[in-house]
Amino acid sequence: MWTSRLSSRRVQRFQRNKAFSISYLVWSYYLDIVDYFKGLSGVHVLWEERVNSATSAMGKEHYIWLTTRRHNFSKTLKRMWYFGRKIWGFLFVLFVFCWYVSYLGKIMPAVDKTKHREVPKKEWESKEPFAVPEWHLPYINNQLLQLRAQGKEVNEDLVKKFYHLPHSVTDEMENPSLDNTQKHDAESFKETRPNNQMNSKIPTEQKNKLMQDKAVPVSQHKKSSSSEPRNSKNGLKIPKTHIPVSPVPRTVIKSLKSLVDRYLEPFLGGISKEQYMEVLQRNTYAVTPKGANKGVSCVLIQIVDHEIYVLDPYQITISGKDLYKNRLEQALVLIQKLVEKKSLPNVEFVLSLHDCVQTVSKPHHYRVAKHIESRPIFTLIHCNFSDNLPFPMLEGSSHRGDWKSWDMSYSIPWTQKTDKAVFRGGIRDSSYFESREEAQRKCMDAGRGKLIQLQEKRQDLFNISVSGRCLKSYILKRLSFEQQVSSMTRILVAFDDANLKQHFKYNIYAEGNCFWADRLAKQLFASFVTIKQDTPCGLYFEPLLQPMTHYIPTDYFFNDLIEKIEWAQAHDAQVKQIMQQANQWASQYLSFSAVLTFCP
Structure with a gap:
C-alpha cells in the first residue's frame, strides 16, 4: 500500500537498485538484534529514532515500505511455525495411538469371531446331489x-x-x-x-x-x-x-x-x-x-x-x-x-x-x-x-428344413451359374482372439467380417451379404436392395434363401461361433463347390474330407481367397469334378444309415 505514496521517480530508482534493498533488509535485521539487547539493558528505542537514523541512508517512504514488507514476512514465518507445531503434534498423537493398538493386539488373546456366528450355506452346498442310479456301465469297454x-x-x-x-x-x-x-x-x-x-x-x-x-x-x-x-x-x-x-x-x-x-x-x-x-x-x-x-x-x-x-x-x-x-x-x-x-x-x-x-x-x-x-x-x-x-446331429428337422428342398438346385445347369463366391450369414465375434473386445475391434480382419473387405476390393468375385454389428457400425437386416451402411462398408443385402446360393458356382464356408458353422453338411450335398475355411474345430466327419477333392481350402484369415477363386475360374472342369465328388462322398458318409453306423 505504500507504493502508491512513492513518487514514480523513486519507485524507478528503487527497482533499479535491488541490491541496495536486499542489503537494507539485512541491515534492518541487524538493528532488530541491537534493539533487542538495548531492551535488555533498559534502553528503549523510539520509532522516530529509527526513522531518523534510516533517513540518512534512504528516503522515508522507502524505509516505511521495506519495514512493512519485513514485518509481513515475519508474521508469515510465525504462522507457519504455529501451524507446523499443530501438524507435528497430531502426527505424534496418531503414532502413539497406533502403537498402543498394536501393543494390545500382542498381549490380548485372539478372539475367533466366526465361532458363534452361523455361516449360511452356499447355494450349491444346500442342493442335494443328483439322484443318479449306480447301476451304470462305462460307456466304453x-x-x-x-x-x-x-x-x-x-x-x-x-x-x-x-x-x-x-x-x-x-x-x-x-x-x-x-x-x-x-x-x-x-x-x-x-x-x-x-x-x-x-x-x-x-x-x-x-x-x-x-x-x-x-x-x-x-x-x-x-x-x-x-x-x-x-x-x-x-x-x-x-x-x-x-x-x-x-x-x-x-x-x-x-x-x-x-x-x-x-x-x-x-x-x-x-x-x-x-x-x-x-x-x-x-x-x-x-x-x-x-x-x-x-x-x-x-x-x-x-x-x-x-x-x-x-x-x-x-x-x-x-x-x-x-x-x-x-x-x-x-x-x-x-x-x-x-x-x-x-x-x-x-x-x-x-x-x-x-x-x-x-x-x-x-x-x-x-x-x-x-x-x-x-x-x-x-x-x-x-x-x-x-x-x-x-456327437452327430441330424440336419433335417421341422425347425431347420430338410435336404429334400435342395433337390431343385440341380435343375440349374452348371454353365448357367455365376462364377462368383457367395455367402449369406451373420457376423460373429471370432474365437481366435482372447477377449471379446479385441474380437470386436478386429472384426474386419478375421471371420465373416473379412469377407466384406474382400468384396470391396473385388466385387467381380464376391456376392457377400451379412448382418450384425462391426466397428460400431450397424449392418442392417438383410433386405432386397443395396444399402449404404457406413463410409467404410457397403454390403449387398438380400434374402437368405438357400435356393439363391444355387445360382453361384462357389459357396464360402466361414466360421460362426467357436470356429465352426452347422451348414457344411448341406453344402456338400449342394450343386456348388464349397470353399472351406481352415479352422481348428469342426463336425465329426470333417477329418475324412480331403482338400481339392471334396472342397477348395482357404486360409483362416482368407488371405488366399481371391487367389483360390481366380484359380477356380480358370479350372472350371476340375471345379465341377470336385463338386461331383463332394456330392458322392456326402451321399455315402452323411446318409442316415452312415450316421447310425458312426454312433455305436
Missing part, C-alpha cells in the same frame, strides 16, 4: 478298445459278451450287500422306471419335478390319456421319423470305424463315472475350476434295457434355448433309432448342447475354456485342442 487297437474285428458276439450285465438290474437293486446310498439310488431308479398304468396318473407338476431331480424315461413325458400333443415347454418328445435305413458300404464302415478309434484314443485307459459327472455338477463358477466352463448346458442320457432316460438338472427342456431343445431332439432321434435296432447296451453319457467344446486338453490362445483337463464329454464338434467326443 476297455477290453473292446484293446481288441480294436490290435486290429481285431469286433462282432456282435463280442459286444454281447463284454457289454452283458453280470445279473439283471432288478437283482442288483435287491442285493442285500448294497450300502444305504446305493439302496437309495436303486429305489430312485425303481421309481423312475416306466409303468404304463402309473404314467397316465402322474400330474404335470410331479413330472416336471422328476425332470429336475433324477433321470426320467422319455416315455414318461408323453401323454397316454390324451391325444393332444404335449407342450415342448413341459417335457421331452422324440419325433417319429420315417427315414429309411439302407446298407452302408464296407469302405464307409471301415473309415468311420477308424475315425471312432481316433476319437476314443485318449480314453483307452478307461472311463470312470466321476470324469463326466463332475462336469455335469458344475452349476456355478464357485464350484467350477478357474478357466473352465460350467455344465449348465449339459444333460445326462442313459439307456437301460432299451429305454431312454434323461437327467436334465438345469431344465433345458423346459426353459432352455430353442436351439438347445432342437439339438437334444436330434440326438434323441438318433438314439431312439439305435435303441430300435437293439444295438446299444446299457450305457450313460453326458451330452453338451453348447456351441463350443466343454473342456480342453491342450494349451491354446483362443477365447474358449482355458482349464486343461481330459473329459469324455460328448459335444457337437471336435477341436484339435480338446478330446471331447463329437
Whole structure:
C-alpha cells in the first residue's frame, strides 16, 4: 500500500537498485538484534529514532515500505511455525495411538469371531446331489478298445459278451450287500422306471419335478390319456421319423470305424463315472475350476434295457434355448433309432448342447475354456485342442428344413451359374482372439467380417451379404436392395434363401461361433463347390474330407481367397469334378444309415 505514496521517480530508482534493498533488509535485521539487547539493558528505542537514523541512508517512504514488507514476512514465518507445531503434534498423537493398538493386539488373546456366528450355506452346498442310479456301465469297454487297437474285428458276439450285465438290474437293486446310498439310488431308479398304468396318473407338476431331480424315461413325458400333443415347454418328445435305413458300404464302415478309434484314443485307459459327472455338477463358477466352463448346458442320457432316460438338472427342456431343445431332439432321434435296432447296451453319457467344446486338453490362445483337463464329454464338434467326443446331429428337422428342398438346385445347369463366391450369414465375434473386445475391434480382419473387405476390393468375385454389428457400425437386416451402411462398408443385402446360393458356382464356408458353422453338411450335398475355411474345430466327419477333392481350402484369415477363386475360374472342369465328388462322398458318409453306423 505504500507504493502508491512513492513518487514514480523513486519507485524507478528503487527497482533499479535491488541490491541496495536486499542489503537494507539485512541491515534492518541487524538493528532488530541491537534493539533487542538495548531492551535488555533498559534502553528503549523510539520509532522516530529509527526513522531518523534510516533517513540518512534512504528516503522515508522507502524505509516505511521495506519495514512493512519485513514485518509481513515475519508474521508469515510465525504462522507457519504455529501451524507446523499443530501438524507435528497430531502426527505424534496418531503414532502413539497406533502403537498402543498394536501393543494390545500382542498381549490380548485372539478372539475367533466366526465361532458363534452361523455361516449360511452356499447355494450349491444346500442342493442335494443328483439322484443318479449306480447301476451304470462305462460307456466304453476297455477290453473292446484293446481288441480294436490290435486290429481285431469286433462282432456282435463280442459286444454281447463284454457289454452283458453280470445279473439283471432288478437283482442288483435287491442285493442285500448294497450300502444305504446305493439302496437309495436303486429305489430312485425303481421309481423312475416306466409303468404304463402309473404314467397316465402322474400330474404335470410331479413330472416336471422328476425332470429336475433324477433321470426320467422319455416315455414318461408323453401323454397316454390324451391325444393332444404335449407342450415342448413341459417335457421331452422324440419325433417319429420315417427315414429309411439302407446298407452302408464296407469302405464307409471301415473309415468311420477308424475315425471312432481316433476319437476314443485318449480314453483307452478307461472311463470312470466321476470324469463326466463332475462336469455335469458344475452349476456355478464357485464350484467350477478357474478357466473352465460350467455344465449348465449339459444333460445326462442313459439307456437301460432299451429305454431312454434323461437327467436334465438345469431344465433345458423346459426353459432352455430353442436351439438347445432342437439339438437334444436330434440326438434323441438318433438314439431312439439305435435303441430300435437293439444295438446299444446299457450305457450313460453326458451330452453338451453348447456351441463350443466343454473342456480342453491342450494349451491354446483362443477365447474358449482355458482349464486343461481330459473329459469324455460328448459335444457337437471336435477341436484339435480338446478330446471331447463329437456327437452327430441330424440336419433335417421341422425347425431347420430338410435336404429334400435342395433337390431343385440341380435343375440349374452348371454353365448357367455365376462364377462368383457367395455367402449369406451373420457376423460373429471370432474365437481366435482372447477377449471379446479385441474380437470386436478386429472384426474386419478375421471371420465373416473379412469377407466384406474382400468384396470391396473385388466385387467381380464376391456376392457377400451379412448382418450384425462391426466397428460400431450397424449392418442392417438383410433386405432386397443395396444399402449404404457406413463410409467404410457397403454390403449387398438380400434374402437368405438357400435356393439363391444355387445360382453361384462357389459357396464360402466361414466360421460362426467357436470356429465352426452347422451348414457344411448341406453344402456338400449342394450343386456348388464349397470353399472351406481352415479352422481348428469342426463336425465329426470333417477329418475324412480331403482338400481339392471334396472342397477348395482357404486360409483362416482368407488371405488366399481371391487367389483360390481366380484359380477356380480358370479350372472350371476340375471345379465341377470336385463338386461331383463332394456330392458322392456326402451321399455315402452323411446318409442316415452312415450316421447310425458312426454312433455305436
